[in-house]
Amino acid sequence: MSHDFPEIRFQGQLRPSQADAVKIARRKLAAGQRRLHIVAPPGSGKTVLGLFLWSDCVRLPALVLSPNSAIQAQWADKIELFSAAGTEPHLVSTDSDQPALLTSLTYQSVTLPGRGGADDEGPAIELWQDKLIEAGQAKDPQEAAVWIEDLRRHNRSYYEQRMRGYRKQIRDAASLAGGSLELLHASSLRTLQRLKERGVGLIILDECHHLLGHWGRVLADAHELLDQPVVIGLTATPPDREGKRPEDIQRYDEFFGEVDYEVPVPAVVKDGFLAPSQDLAYFVRPTREELTFIANADEQLHELVAELCRPVETDEAARQVDVALDAQSSTPARRASPDFSSGADRASPVRYRTPVVGETTTSRMGNGGPASADRIAARAGTGGAGGSGASSDETSTGEPLSDWLLQVLIQRRLPTGVVKDWDSFQKRDPTFALAARAFLLRRGHELPPQVPPPETDVGPEEYPEMALLTPVLDRYVRHHLRRSADAAHRQLAEQVVRRLRMLGVQITETGAQACASPVARVMAYSQSKTEALVPILSAELQLLGERLRAVVVADFEKTSAVSAEVEHLLDAEAGGAIAAFKQLIRHPHTDALQPILVTGSSVLVDDDLAPAFDEAAQQWLVQEGYEVELEFGEEDGFHVICGKGSDWCPRVYVALITDLFQAGLTKCLVGTRGLLGEGWDASKINVLIDLTTVTTSMTVNQLRGRSIRLDADDPQKLANNWDVVCIAPEFSKGLDDYLRFIAKHSTLFGITDDGAIEKGVGHVHPAFTELKPEGLEGSTSLLNTEMLTRAGRRDEVRELWKIGQPYSAEPIRALEASPLGGSGGFPPFKGAREQWNDASLALAIGKAVLLSLCDAELLGHPGMLHVGQRSGGYVRMFLEEARDEEAALFTQALHEVLGPLDRPRYVITRSVHAARDTWLSMILPAFVGRYFQRRELRRVMLHAVPSVLARNKDLVAVFEAHWNRYVSPGEALYAHHGPGKELIAQARRQGWASKARVHEKEIFL
Template sequence: MPDSDCLFPVRFTGRLRPAQVDAVTIAQAQLAKGKRRVHIVAPPGSGKTVLGLYLWSECVKQPAVVLSPNSAIQAQWASRTSLFQVSPEVSDGVSTDPKSPGLLTSLTYQSVTLPERGGTDLDAAAVGLWQETLIAKGQAENPDEAAVWIGDLRRHNADYYEERLSAYRKMVRDRVAIRGKSLQTLHASSLEALHRLRDRGVGLVILDECHHLMGHWGRVLADARELLEQPIVIGLTATPPDRDGKAPEDVERYDEFFGPIDYEVPVPAVVKDGFLAPYQDLAYFVRPTSEELQYLATVDGEFREVVRLLCGEFGQESDGGVDFSQHVCSEPLPVWLERVLKTLELPTGRMKDWTTFERRDPELARIGPLFLMSRGVRLPPNVPPPDTTSIDPQAEELDLLVPVLDRYLRHRLRRSEDPADHVLADQAIAKLRLLGIQITETGPRACASPVGRVMAYSTAKTRALLPILEAEMEALGDTIRAVVIADYEKTSAVAPEVGHLLDEEAGGAVAAFRGLLADARADGLDPVLVTGSTVLVDDDLAERFMGEAKSWLAEHGCATDLAYQEEAGFHVLTGSGEQWCPRVYVAMITDLFQRGVTRCLVGTRGLLGEGWDANKVNVLVNLASVTTSMSVNQLRGRSIRLDPDVPEKLADNWDVVCIAPEFAKGLDDYRRFIDRHKTIYGLADDGAIEKGVGHVHAAFTELKPEGLEGSLHVLNDDMLGRAGRRAEYRALWRIGEPYHPDPIHTLEIHGVGEEAGGGFPPFKQSKQAWTGASLSLAVGHAVLGALVEARLLKKQYHLQVGDRAGGYVRLFLERAAPEDGALFTEAVRETLGPLDRPRYVIPRYADEVSDTWVSSLLPELFARYFRRRDRRMAMLHAVPSVLSKKKESADVFAQHWNRHVSPGEALYAHRGPGQEMLENARRSRQVPVSVVREKEVFL
């Protein structure tokens, strides 16, 4: 790293934000150690561009190149240099021209990674690979036959020949690049640009939105390091890349190139510092339409019939009208499974004992016994009772069926000598495929599911736009700026199985646009649809829009002729001229949206995602099915920009979720909703900034929505009501107030209030009955005191407890070290949660208060002194495992338990009185069933 005191002709004249200061501190420390890679994750709007320029001018102090994924971001980097003072002696300060690098050069990735499109050597290699492929697939016997086939195609179908040759060129380039020779594949212009940067003495490369570097761009830049003489590299991104489906070599190269994330700017911190707009995440739930429900019921029923058939439960016409009489399996599933578990027979041979069997196929060993028990089949003597604690109590039936069905289909029916078994296997596999499960040679895999498609693109989701936008219009009036995001303009090819339910517009932007126009109130928003190929304008707005559009084009020097094609309820806008392209019309429509010409845009995530900026957006409705953190963060980043005209802005981010929990895969869309929020922090109803879906509502769990089936209207009304309580929820963010800079571990407990049962603490002076919060606090104090006395925590922390909506309680240590917070939350979770083979247990007693004949005669002021108190055992709890390793530490816990919660002795639970007490408690249901979850929150 250059000497920080050396003269550099660029100085920062602004002021860094707190999060930027933290990032700079980390980066400087890394550079001071001689590290030449810095990897920073920062959300959209957090000042990522200024941060990168500051590191260039104040830390690295060398000529730099910034590479960005598109020209809009490229221009942003150049324009933000206005915050920096450049010495008058510098004649080539900032450049966006690859032919003329400056002290800071801002380019697109494409400008330095453009591949060679053809050439003798590349084409020869591509044809050679094409020949190899034809031979491997049996389309040709040898290279000569393949050459004849390709030559004939070239003569008779030149377009298709060129299309396939282009694909094979790319494969050749990828192969070469993956081997570390990507510079050999570059176009001459890109190589020349890289050489000019080296000659300019570039010592710093800033890679913006570096999550894009998991493919060709990343391969080229990794190889270009040596050409550029090993410059310092700073990777900036709003979100780490998605790794699914990426080549292992590309993933490894990315990780080696950037290393671990050095600093991540948390969104809540930037909001609390006042540099991003606060937001609330909301969800609106719908049921599929009646036609869609009928389809789901049919698929579900037919699948269950096949399962019953495989189990040998009937051999005649089924309830669904399907004749199975000719397809009776030679060995029903339960019989086969019982034999396998008894003999420990796997396709590779017989295992010597259960431990070996369990090691070779742990999933079948875990699920198989449970399946037999569910069918009333007694387990073979050599099979130990299943560990039910390892099974999520909220797992769906299909999750437990699939491992068993998979083994039966692959290991038994497919290998059977009976052709009828093959028919059954094919039938079951086809039904599983409808549910998104593909049985392959090596096991089950997720696949595209017609059922999942129905849930994702249900017509009911489009209809949900109307109540959502109506509530938002009521709250915001004319200031509403709503954006509706769909996956596509129209959906891709519809599977034949659901062609009668979903047309080509189902779930797409066009369907959403049509739905808005069909409603009188939503139509008042004058919606406009914009995609990569289409602009549709509400017919009420058409005349004004055309005038505004022509003025905008003239003002920006765009020579374009506009015209309308009229359709029912809207106009299709077309433009002629070379300058009419998505880049121009998206910028134009965005500006008109900002000014309120239209107050609702409908578009696709590809067009209104990364790089799109409209700070007036205050309502975002997500109809897209994406779940990856990269795509989700890009979508959400659109609504949380500060609006200087509305300092009190709070953005509403809506998800529309379709559920049918009674059917297999009926929670597919809900699972996508869960996945979207897994890594997202949001505002909870008690003011905590919580990670995960629980911040939308405390009732949402990681698998199923607790009690959601019967509460749709209540939940939806609650969510719609929040749209009108913006000031209240903005205040909960406590913007500008001090906050803990790191997320802390908390517990969220549900059901402990019911377990308290209205009893009183078993102490003489207790006057208030237990509540969920008071009991949780008492248990927390017992755990905290024991951990401190046992010297397992660094110090005595302050304990906080709070109530959330729906009977949930939040409990946490205030300002605890991360490791202490994690240890405490795990210990409380074990104590208040369901018993899981505890080593020590301890009883909790409670006092029941009842009237005597004296108290019944006295006024309340005096009656309470004469009521009768009877003590009973209320619940048996586990001593935390960290305090159960020795009798002495369990006794320490018991002392604190006696002080804060109840009299009682810690008893060893694996034999003697403790084991007997545990068995009695289980029989009498005096064991905890509270749902206890660990959460990460900002406070």
Template sequence: MLVMSRGDDFGAIRFGGTLRPSQVASSTIIRRKLDEGERRLLVVAPPGSGKTVLGLYVWTDLVRKPALVLSPNSAIQSQWVARAEELFELDGRESELSTTGKEPGILTSLTYQSVTMPQPRDEGLDPEAMELWVNDLIDKSEAEDEEQARAWILDLRDSNDEVFNERRSFYRKKVRDDLVAHGNALFVLHSSAKATLSALKDAGVGLIILDECHHLLHHWGKVLDEVRTFLGDPIVLGLTATPPDPTDVDEEDYARYTDFFGEVDYEVPVPALVRDANLAPYQDLAYFVRPSEPEIEYIAGVADGFSELLVDLAKGPGPDAEKNRLPGLDDWLVDVLGSRRLPTGVASSWDAFERRDGALADHGRLYLLRQGRSMPPEVPDPGPALLASPLSETMLMVPLIDRYIRHGLMRSESKADHALAEKAKKQLMLYGIQVTQTGTRPCAAPVTRVLAYSEGKRIALKHILETEMQTLGDGIRAVIVTDFERTSSTALVENVLDDEAGGAIAVFRELLTSEAVDRLDPILMTGSTVLVDDDLVPRLLPRMKAWVDQEQLVVRFEDQVLDGYHRIRGIGKDWVPRNYTRMLTELFQEGVTKCIVGTRGLLGEGWDASRINVLVDLTTVTT
């Protein structure tokens, strides 16, 4: 039987409302599990089902001990305290609700980052990082033994210290992650995280609520297992709407997650929530748009640059170039294949060369044949199977360009070769291929960006909102979600996409061009400011000032008039995302504004606004 402290510590603190049927069912299971001595609980419930109230009810009415709530972002962090103040009887102890780790209270709501932040510098991990780097080179057959691997690393340091430092940082992080995974998590934490944990321990935390706990698959999960032990093994309640799928995540991470929580203790059924009118049924709709003519032309012509890249790499530096320049791709391949030279040293035989880098051996010979070049001495001709392989030009050339960049240009003593390597890497990124320090991997291609941030999407958005306004009338509450406040999408697609295409600011400006949509009085929530439709400012700004005064926050507002809208910026120590997100959400709920534009970082996971009836997703997920 669990012994709970129900005496003077918590007095008359309790839930002041009525639980929903799903919350009654969940809390009944939790109460029984606690009585049976369970200390780690996991509840799965869909968005909007009342997970926050459930967690707070467990705190006030079941466990009744100081609680720590951890959330993935500051918007969710503030919602926990707001719900506690709004719906719970706190017996005059509202001042003991905290959102800072420096002064924990009876309920302390923080972000995961605040208690898991690692040390900023890892110089002390260099010996282990170097050993890991050496072993990695040997495992990937880029070196035959430790001596070759260390020679490869030292040569990289001497020829290109920027790349060397990047790789060293990578292996430092791997060492740090390994320390965390094997019980040394607190050792690698930042001093501020350690101070927060010490303060929480002194506060006597008896309950940890992990909101959106599916995030505990990686670094946060590795650290929090030790945090739980450090805090004296308090009760842990995990809440999530999206438990991890074992087929989509790393096996080791999933095993750690399930070991931490065990089986799901209760899963709230969606049909029951809809039946009880606590969750609205919804319908997914897709709106297909056609790219603009400039966008279509760009997509159609994007392949031409690959041929130009091959010409640039093959022709070499020319007769007037400095002597330490690398030869062109064709001559470099002849030299590498003929000498069997790899960054880790010369292979003892062709078979050894082929074992260490089969792609270079096979693709290099095929390329030379297609170029009409003879095989270097002692290099065998490709066999029938290799000759019959249906390799496109791109499939053939990408491994060769990758090796030419990493093994040749980037290791050259010539700064001009380094510049050519960067040029080639940028060109490959146009085709969705990124050259890293260890090889190639897929990346976002500009064609994908053009489709994701097409001008047609913004035009369609106005039509969608105009249609919904006709259906919903004054009750409409629309939310537009984008990837970012501003995008740098034009960096790789200049003269194709508008400046800031796809960003929240561009979407907001587009809405103001529609006379009908303008009547929604749209606002844009950014990371630090609020953009407001000019018609709304006389009504919104006084409400914002009144809200700040009511919450006793230290904030003053600056109002800047722009072209058709205003930029309102808050100044003061309390102008932080968790406060202004809550303020604007409440004003949206009331209908002061009927349309919010924002990023998925602010309006995504865990953001709570029950009046939404139109959601338009403009993120790349929908492309």
């Protein structure tokens, strides 16, 4: 560190999160670490933090690099918050020609590539020639050269366009090889040399998630040129790695290393430096026409699966399948439930017996049905380890899908060979092992004894259909049909590939992967989603009145090219910002918001607003010193704004419209995520409606960051962030948009209705799980009503955030369950006056489990049991102030007690006192008559004894004692045979086996 560095002091006080980051940075710098990686949300004070680390910790001349000039200027402006002792004539500079103690520049200024130089022209032309030869457009380099030269002379603009592309490929190859500095423009090289001469000892890379490409390659090499200064990477979110080069990802990870400190959004909200928010969701169904299209695609797939489950013996049969499937036209727009089966296949469940090692094939032949145990076992060989029959490369013999799956499971056959036991099979391919069993169970088959049932809390019918079909059909096509000697089977394989592609699955040589899906596109850009803007914004307007500042964000101004399959449903505007804008101006409630659309190429203004907009815009342009003449092109219900003059550009008109929005000239902006995302700020936003399809952490967090800026004029601000989700759960791809919604929230923190902070979609509603929305298929209107009601509870939600109170970054393990079942009736104890409800019952069961674990000396410091009620009938339970390993043990034990029976070792019954009327209770007034009711003991539920307490009879006795004291009289029975096993069968037949949906989560307090 330099002794000549002046004393520079921060004139304010660091926020708690900033102070924590500084503490960690000091420790790591003292230990010799020269690279720091800090993640902090927009509005958390990254700029001040970076300046403090520079002035107080590193104390060396610094270079700050930012992705644009606006952020570059922020660094220079924030230096005013610091005071320098003595005189320092060049404390800060934004001029690359005059570096200062702190030099703030853009990434472009030091990474600008040389353009059109002779050095890369030759290699670029050679690459172009190679591409022409490879594509069959030229037979040799000479012929390709003639074609290129002819293009240069007759179509110069296209020639230059193609040359820019090939030059970039040459530069990329060189920079990936470590030669990026040699490709830089002379001005960038001069800038780097001046910075080296200035003695730069620190580089601060702001929004460093942008460095997964050319910028990152150059800076990795420039770091060496500048004698390896200290590096601080600052970003609001980790980078989006999808589609990036592996070399770039590896270099980024090596350059920055692990994240040293991450500032969670809730911590900044609780500190009072970001506005609180709540996440809400509005659910819609596709339109009738869209549903018909989705149903047709679905039905064609199910018809194909039905064919796969019946033998196809000849080429003619395959041809008939092909004709039948392609001839389908319209189908009903709704099915009762997706089971990818024909009724005949489900009508006759098949039972299996375990093949005996050494038993002859003949002795196992029988008269079973289409997939009888004997026939399957005969094909499968002995069923012992290694089997005697099928190898991984056996020739297909034409088994129907269900038969083939059973063979694979019985033999434990992987693509690479047969494994010795089931655990090995499941470990090697857990996705297929689960999907194959669930597929068979959903078709009415029973699994053979040597194939264990799926170990999950949900039944096979709960899984999304495509999650089961994709791995099953992928394996069947690649390892059975395509390898068949029969052309009919190979033709059927192509049918499967085509049908799956329609639903977004591409079967390649190496496996199944996601691809563009016409059905998914219809769901994502459904007209119903645009129509949902009206009820949402109408409700928000009624709640906020003149204070409403809403932003609607779409992916694009218009959608990209529409495929032929859906062009009758989706026009060029479907799902885009223009469609949203037109929807708003069509309805009187939302037209009153005076909406404005702003994109990178268009400005549209509601026709009612045009005169006021013209006056306000002219004043702003004059005030800011811009020379622009506005023109208004009149359309149906709106005006298209064009500006004459060199000053008119997106940077200017976005600033103009943002200021008018802040001032209240319009209450609603409609735009694209590219323009209204990273770097755009409008502090008064209190409603954000997200119509985008993006799910990457980087973009989602940047978008959500727009609405949580503090508003100086509204200290009680709470932003409502809305997602609009299109669902049709009865169809194979009907939850695609819901799964996209899940992915969006996977990295988002939010406040829940019981005051906890939760990461993931559960903070929006407890019924939203990663698998599917629970119990909502027929009640979207009720859910939407609840969400619109919650929108008006801003004060209550703000209280739940507990702003000003400390935030613990340590997660707490929690359990959520619904419905508990049998929660009515009275506790079966003398003197019980209040009936069980979900919360009181959960508390009693939780207490029995907790005290049992303590008495068994499995818990040392258990903490305090907390039980809270959530919306939708869910109950949340967790231990406060417990060690993580003890909280994990308690959570697992409670999960086993409350969840569905999954091969428990011991079970125990739960009973309640049910009130029965007498003749006297019926004739007396209710408040008196209840004292004359009789109570009788009624068994209502069968529960598992937690496995950790079922290891031996002594532990079982401990649990039984606490269960009898706090929950219900009952005897714990061994469940693997005898009365206990019979009791489980009875409970399942009579409906008192638990069907609770149980989820383990991590929350923050």
